[in-house]
Amino acid sequence: MDITLDTARDMISAAMGEAQRIGNACSIAIVDENGWLVAAERMEDALIPALDMARDKAWTAFAFKMPSSEIGRFGNPSAANAGFNTANWNDRLTTIGGGLPIKEGDSVVGGVGVSGGTIEEDVAVCEAAIRAMATPRPV
Amino acid sequence: MEEVPGLAIDRETAFDHEGHIKRITLGMARKMLEAAVRYSVEVVGFPCSIAVVDAAGAVIAVHRADGAPPGTVDIAIEKAWSAMVMGMPTLMLGRFIDPRVAATVPLGTHGIGIANRHRGRLCAIHGGIPIREVGTSLGLDVIGGIGTSGCPSADDDNTVSQAGFSALYD
Numbered sequence: 001m002d003i004t005l006d007t008a009r010d011m012i013s014a015a016m017g018e019a020q021r022i023g024n025a026c027s028i029a030i031v032d033e034n035g036w037l038v039a040a041e042r043m044e045d046a047l048i049p050a051l052d053m054a055r056d057k058a059w060t061a062f063a064f065k066m067p068s069s070e071i072g073r074f075g076n077p078s079a080a081n082a083g084f085n086t087a088n089w090n091d092r093l094t095t096i097g098g099g100l101p102i103k104e105g106d107s108v109v110g111g112v113g114v115s116g117g118t119i120e121e122d123v124a125v126c127e128a129a130i131r132a133m134a135t136p137r138p139v
Numbered sequence: 140m141e142e143v144p145g146l147a148i149d150r151e152t153a154f155d156h157e158g159h160i161k162r163i164t165l166g167m168a169r170k171m172l173e174a175a176v177r178y179s180v181e182v183v184g185f186p187c188s189i190a191v192v193d194a195a196g197a198v199i200a201v202h203r204a205d206g207a208p209p210g211t212v213d214i215a216i217e218k219a220w221s222a223m224v225m226g227m228p229t230l231m232l233g234r235f236i237d238p239r240v241a242a243t244v245p246l247g248t249h250g251i252g253i254a255n256r257h258r259g260r261l262c263a264i265h266g267g268i269p270i271r272e273v274g275t276s277l278g279l280d281v282i283g284g285i286g287t288s289g290c291p292s293a294d295d296d297n298t299v300s301q302a303g304f305s306a307l308y309d
Contacts, residue, residue, distance in 0.1 A: 004205045005176065036209035041200040044165055048197040 003032045003102070003110045007133060008039040014132030015114065015125045016043055026116030026125055029054040033109045035062045043116070050115040057099030057122075059092045062111030069097025069119055098122030102130055159273045160307070163191065163283040167307055168199040171285060175303030176204045179289065187289030187299055188215040194282050196220050204289070211288035217260060218267030218286025218296075224257070225269075226281045230297065232263035264288075266296030268304060 097119035186204035235250030
């Protein structure tokens with residue numbers, strides 16, 4: 001299933017509902033099956049850089065096909081796969097948690113990034129967005 | 140308009156006592172984008188990216204219509220930002236840096252100097268318009284900007300932006 005603008009808007013709405021429930025002002029970004037931004041929105045009173053961070057997280061999660069919080073272990077010298085250097089990468093790469101790939105079966109069809117709270121809270125908001133994608137749109 | 144769940148517009152801070160808009164909320168931005176995306180797809184016939192920025196120049200929301208080229212997202216943001224920070228449509232900025240126009244106006248060619256200001260972020264392509272509202276200062280306060288990218292003709296981009304701008308007052 002492609003991520004259309006309508007899908008992305010529904011996902012963002014659901015994510016904002018979850019963010020509101022937690023009590024955070026978040027920015028949420030959705031990227032499509034090629035990593036390109038479909039929609040990004042910033043809630044009332046959310047911090048200004050949060051929108052760009054959410055966008056970076058969504059892209060990172062999409063590109064690496066894993067939660068953006070796991071990217072950090074690439075750069076950890078004590079980890080087995082050390083040697084990952086963010087400075088050699090483009091400026092979209094982030095190691096901050098809060099981005100999740102959107103998967104359908106084994107394939108990655110997009111990414112969602114959230115910025116505005118702690119990593120756990122951001123991930124919970126991401127999951128709310130992904131749940132909304134799985135739910136059929138009410139007619 | 141589709142309500143974002145649990146996200147109420149704070150009327151106290153969004154409007155002044157005369158009903159003028161003081162700041163653009165996410166709800167307003169969504170309304171504008173929804174109208175502009177529909178206009179671009181159904182009337183103009185080219186899917187576009189549209190961005191709304193607030194008075195801080197920060198993006199409130201950006202939407203890319205299905206089928207719009209991916210590179211249009213950032214150009215839409217730049218147009219909205221440029222219109223906001225300069226307080227004029229990006230059409231005017233384009234006029235400033237056009238040497239053919241500059242040679243004919245009494246002010247001369249100094250406007251050409253705005254090209255590539257703000258670390259190259261200033262965008263002089265037709266299609267971004269500032270959002271102005273009656274404010275406390277003399278004249279009109281710039282409270283934000285809207286920018287569109289994706290139409291082959293920048294005039295059409297501007298029309299889409301204006302469709303979004305009009306929706307703010309629907």
